[in-house]
Amino acid sequence: MRNFLLFILSSICISSQSNLLGKENTITKNKLERFLKQNDIPGMSVSILYNGNIILSEGFGYSDIDNKIRVNPSLTKFRIASISKIITALVLMKLNELDSINIYNTPSFYLDSIPREKYNFTIRQLAGHLSGLQRNPSGERWDQLNDYTEQKFYNSLKKDELDFEPGTQFQYSNYGYKLLGLLIEKSAKKQLLIVKKIML
Incomplete structure (x- = not known):
């Protein structure tokens, strides 16, 4: 019974954490979209890790404006400069x-x-x-x-x-x-x- 209760509590924690992250990710994405427009940036890629897990990996804007190719975090290459x-x-x-x-x-x-x-x-x-x-x-x-x-x-x-x-x-x-x-x-x-x- 104790193990079953622990499993239920764990599931609730994971579910609530997932919901919380979903809300936070939405807020983060909106802020990043605004940042992109305010600074006239053609495109960027953002990945966020928490405790070794990727909680957000998203492309914003375009990697190729002329051909309307959107930024893909897994494929788009950026110059890393300094x-x-x-x-x-x-x-x-x-x-x-x-x-x-x-x-x-x-x-x-x-x-x-x-x-x-x-x-x-x-x-x-x-x-x-x-x-x-x-x-x-x-x-x-x-x-x-x-x-x-x-x-x-x-x-x-x-x-x-x-x-x-x-x-x-x-x-x-x-x-x-x-x-x-x-x-x-x-x-x-x-x-x-x-x-x-x-x-x-």
């Missing part, structure tokens, strides 16, 4: 922990294509926006016509100058994190090759 920096920093420190990268070395220690004397800052300074690199590399576009390749990036490194002496100022730099990305890519490939050899 969230990439958080991921880059996390991977960098993991590679440092694994002794694959030493953050107190200069980038030229790992990448031969970088002018050694010109860019004599540490990887730590690079990750902390203290390297002196300008915000963006010269020649890079920020539109759909952007065809900025790795080779063009290295060409920019050869001609661009530092804005200040490393370690003396803070300057947010996409440039620096592009360089970190190349450095991590080379180091991670080397690490993967080592692991592959060990496994074979």
